[in-house]
Structures are given as structure tokens and as C-alpha cells.
Amino acid sequence: MKIKVMIVDDDELIRSSLKYILASDTSIEVVNTSSNGDEAYNNLQKIDVDVILMDIRMPICNGVAATKKISSIYPDKKIIILTTFDDDDYIFEALKNGAKGFLLKNVSPDKIIEAIKIVYQGNLLLHPDVTAKLTSMLQMEKKVEWQKYDLTEAEVNIMKLISEGFSNKEIADHVFLSEGTVKNKISDILDKLHLRDRTQIAIFYLKGGNK
Structure with missing residues (x-):
């Protein structure tokens, strides 16, 4: 059974790039791409998804708000925050709101694929830099x-x-x-x-x- 993935990012190029990267792994299937949190939430009512790659800064509904909204209604959906912004407040709020992983966009493609598999199996996934920031921040x-x-x-x-x-x-x-x-x-x-x-x-x- 393939891991069904949704990509949520307001940048069309990033959505396409991530979809291309994930297509290289036969155990993963991208079933939807959405441009903001509200669109993702609405699409979840029609599409079966296992893991969501969620950008932070998006118009209409950002990644933190979307994570809270989705996790409250669909607690089985595993959300990985994927962003270029390693902002402490975003990290903490996203985790509090139900995110299961946090990666910076500068990680290699194989790390993104690995992260999806780790989170899908029920584990927490944090980029090492994020863990260090969390420890310092808290x-x-x-x-x-x-x-x-x-x-x-x-x-x-x-x-x-x-x-x-x-x-x-x-x-x-x-x-x-x-x-x-x-x-x-x-x-x-x-x-x-x-x-x-x-x-x-x-x-x-x-x-x-x-x-």
C-alpha cells in the first residue's frame, strides 16, 4: 500500500518540484497539491491522505493555522511542516497544533522521503537544527x-x-x-x-x- 501524500504550498514551482521528488519513490503517491491551508482542508473532505507536507507562510490560511484546523478534525492525518523559515514561534506553535514533523526546505530530497516514511509509521521527526532551537527556546x-x-x-x-x-x-x-x-x-x-x-x-x- 502506498503512502498517500498531500503537498500544501503557495509556490507552484515548489509544489511541482516536491511532486517530482516524491515520484522517485514507488512507495509514495502524491494524491493532491493545494496552494493554502483552507484549500487543503476542503480537499481533505474529498481525498484520502496519510501525510501532509505543509508550508508555513501562505496567504488565506497559513501552515500553523491549517495544522490546528486539520488536526482537530482529522487527527489521523500526519502533518510535516516544511519551510525555509526556522522561526522559533512557528516551530513551537506548529508542534502544539498537532504537527508530527518539522523540516527545513534545504534538506536533501532523500531526507524528505525518509521523513514521510518516519512520520507515517507514527514517529516524531525534527530537523536537528529545530531540536536545538526548541531546547534553547523552551x-x-x-x-x-x-x-x-x-x-x-x-x-x-x-x-x-x-x-x-x-x-x-x-x-x-x-x-x-x-x-x-x-x-x-x-x-x-x-x-x-x-x-x-x-x-x-x-x-x-x-x-x-x-x-
Whole structure:
């Protein structure tokens, strides 16, 4: 089964270029291109989509607003923010609004393809520069009293690895546990912190707690 992708960008040349790049991978199919967030939202009512590549700065409805609108109605749609603007506020707001990945447009074509596959599998994907900016922006404390959240040392370590974009399998390899045990621990973390998904876990960790 192919990964169905929607490209949302106000620049026609970029839409065409991305469509050409993604056509090189037989496991991906571009099923729609839209020029702004409202158009994308309307098209989702008629088209089955798995992953959305979303630009930030667009007329009518920008990428941050569109991510919030789409995620609230279609929470199963996985949105990757793809932009030339590595603005801190955009990064944080997009993730808060439900984005599952954030890439800068200067990454290589194979990285874009890889990002789509990673996010499609349910993992969080952040460009290394974005992760560094998030950590700096959210001013994570060196010493955080994680115990007050009833979190174990193992759970905190898993949160850290999630914030760095590791998959369950990669986390399992790092902490020497089975992938099934890691999944159970992530469920425990979500329950303890009353969070919805991995993205919220990553933001919670990077902020040093304090939802």
C-alpha cells in the first residue's frame, strides 16, 4: 500500500518540484497539491491522505493555522511542516497544533522521503537544527524534579529519546528493552501526564515539565 501524500504550498514551482521528488519513490503517491491551508482542508473532505507536507507562510490560511484546523478534525492525518523559515514561534506553535514533523526546505530530497516514511509509521521527526532551537527556546532546566510527576528514571530516559526523534525500535535498542515493553512504558507516560501523543511527550520533556 502506498503512502498517500498531500503537498500544501503557495509556490507552484515548489509544489511541482516536491511532486517530482516524491515520484522517485514507488512507495509514495502524491494524491493532491493545494496552494493554502483552507484549500487543503476542503480537499481533505474529498481525498484520502496519510501525510501532509505543509508550508508555513501562505496567504488565506497559513501552515500553523491549517495544522490546528486539520488536526482537530482529522487527527489521523500526519502533518510535516516544511519551510525555509526556522522561526522559533512557528516551530513551537506548529508542534502544539498537532504537527508530527518539522523540516527545513534545504534538506536533501532523500531526507524528505525518509521523513514521510518516519512520520507515517507514527514517529516524531525534527530537523536537528529545530531540536536545538526548541531546547534553547523552551529553556529546559538542567535539573528537573521528574519524580513529582511520578515518572521513573527509565520513563524519563524514554521521553528524552522521543524528543530526539527516536522510533520505538531505536529506543528499545538504546534502553535494552523489548519494543513491546517500550510501547507499554510510553502508554504509562501518556497516562501519568495526561498527554495525547508522542509530540506532546516531546514538548513536555523539552519544556522540563510544566504543561
